[in-house]
Every structure is written in structure tokens, then in C-alpha cells.
Amino acid sequence: MSTKPRExxxxxxxxxxxxxxxxxxxxxxxxxxxxxxxxGWVDCYYCSQRFAKSDYETPESSTAA
Numbered sequence: 001m002s003t004k005p006r007e008x009x010x011x012x013x014x015x016x017x018x019x020x021x022x023x024x025x026x027x028x029x030x031x032x033x034x035x036x037x038x039x040g041w042v043d044c045y046y047c048s049q050r051f052a053k054s055d056y057e058t059p060e061s062s063t064a065a
Contacts, residue, residue, distance in 0.1 A: 008041075008050045018051045020044040 011018055017035045022028025022044075029046040036042050041052040 006049050008052050011051050013053045020049055022047045
């Protein structure tokens with residue numbers, strides 16, 4: 001199983017949850033709905049895909065001067 005998030009997918013800011021099926025059709029995983037729960041991002045617990053709202057900042061961008 002992957003432990004590192006893949007490329008970040010930016011989603012609409014007004015979403016409370018996002019559905020993920022792994023994106024691979026029959027090679028993906030069961031459809032799961034992932035709640036944001038007040039955060040600006042959420043990672044899929046099957047495939048480690050990260051979904052983020054438009055105001056998401058990576059740790060690297062927040063330390064840049």
C-alpha cells in the first residue's frame with residue numbers, strides 16, 4: 001500500500017466530502033466518501049490520493065520566504 005500522497009487534486013471549496021474510487025476503473029478500489037471535517041485537505045485511506053481545497057498550502061510553501 002502506498003504511504004506517500006500522490007499529486008494533489010484541487011476540488012471546489014464548498015465541498016464537505018469527496019468521493020474516491022482510485023481512478024483506475026476495475027484496477028481501482030471501492031468508492032469511498034472522505035469528509036473534510038473542517039480541514040483544507042483529506043487523504044484517501046486506500047490509495048493515498050490527496051484532495052485539497054484551493055486555499056491549501058503545502059508544508060514547503062508555508063516555510064518559503
